[in-house]
C-alpha cells in the first residue's frame with residue numbers, strides 16, 4: 001500500500017459491473033452473450049437516430065471546444081419531460097401546471113452515479129453526516145459513501161415483500177443522531193455523525209418492488225435536516241413517480257437516468273430533480289465540464305424522440321410477465337413480482353448458505369451457457385431482455401435445475 005493513500009481505502013473493493021470481468025461480446029458477434037446483468041434496454045438506438053447523432057457529431061460538435069458547461073437546453077428539455085411524467089393518469093389525477101418544474105430544479109450528472117457522489121459531498125462530507133440504506137439495495141450508495149469516508153448505516157427489508165423495516169430505520173436514525181455531532185471521526189462506529197441522507201430506490205434494485213404507501217408516509221415524516229434521495233432509475237418501467245410531491249417536500253430529491261429505458265447507458269447521463277437551492281448546491285460541486293458534448297446531444301435527441309424510444313416498454317412489460325410465469329413453474333424458486341425491467345428470485349432452501357451456494361451455481365452455469373445475470377443481495381437478479389434472450393434464459397434455467 002502506498003503510504004500517501006488513505007488507509008480506509010485499502011479495505012474498499014471496487015465495484016465490478018460485470019463479475020469476472022466479462023464485458024460481453026458485441027451483440028452481432030457469432031458468440032453473442034446475453035448480457036442480462038446490468039438492466040439496460042436490450043435494443044440499441046434505432047439506425048435513423050444513430051445517423052442523426054453521427055450527423056450532429058460531424059456538423060455541429062466542435063471537438064476542440066469545451067462542451068456547454070451549463071446544460072441549459074438539456075435541463076429545459078428534462079424539466080418538460082418531468083412535468084409530463086407528473087401528470088401521468090395512473091398517479092391518481094395529480095395535475096400540476098406545466099411550469100411546475102423548471103430548469104432551475106434540474107442538475108445533470110455524468111450518470112446518476114455522479115449525482116449520488118455530489119449529494120454525498122453536499123450533505124455528509126468531513127464527518128458531518130451518515131447515510132441510511134435498507135438492504136438489499138443499489139450498492140453504489142454505500143460504495144461511493146465509503147470512498148468519501150462517510151459512514152453507512154444499514155437496516156434490513158422484510159423477507160416476504162422487501163419493504164423497508166421502518167421501525168428499525170426509525171431506531172437507527174434516533175440512535176445514530178444521538179451521537180455527539182461534530183465529534184468528527186467518521187470511522188469510529190460509536191461516534192457516527194447523524195443521518196443526513198436516506199437513500200431509497202423506487203422501484204428498488206435488486207428486488208424490483210416500488211415504495212409502498214407506508215414507506216412513502218415514513219419518508220414524508222422525516223425531519224427537514226434529513227435529505228430523502230428517491231432514485232427513480234426505473235421510472236419509465238414503473239410509471240410511478242414521486243415527482244409530484246417534491247414541492248411539498250424541499251428535503252426530497254429525485255434521481256433519474258438515461259441509462260435504462262432511454263438506451264443511452266454508454267453516454268453517461270443522469271439527472272436530479274430538486275428544490276432550486278439544492279440543485280444549485282449540486283451544480284457547485286460537480287466538475288465544470290462533466291458532460292461531453294456528444295452525451296448532451298444524445299440525451300437531447302433521446303428526449304425529442306421519446307415516443308419512438310419508449311415504444312419498446314410494453315414489450316418489456318409483457319416479456320417480464322412471461323419470464324416471471326415461466327420461472328415460477330419451478331417449485332424450488334421463489335420469484336417476486338416486479339415494477340421494473342428485471343426480475344428477482346431466490347432458491348427456496350432450508351438455510352441461507354445452502355441457497356447462496358445454489359445461487360452461485362446457477363449464475364455460473366448460466367454464464368457457461370452464455371447468459372450473464374447478477375448474484376446480489378442474497379438472490380439472483382435477471383434483466384428482462386429481448387424475447388429471444390428471455391426464451392434462452394428460461395430454457396437454460398430449466399436445463400440447470402432439472
Ligand SMILES: *Cc1c(COP(=O)(O)O)cnc(C)c1O
Pocket residue numbers: 039110111112113114138201205231233256257258259260265268269270
Ligand atoms: C442503473 C441504475 C442507475 C443508473 O446509473 P447511471 O450512473 O445513470 O448509469 C441509478 N440507480 C440505480 C438504482 C440503478 O439501478
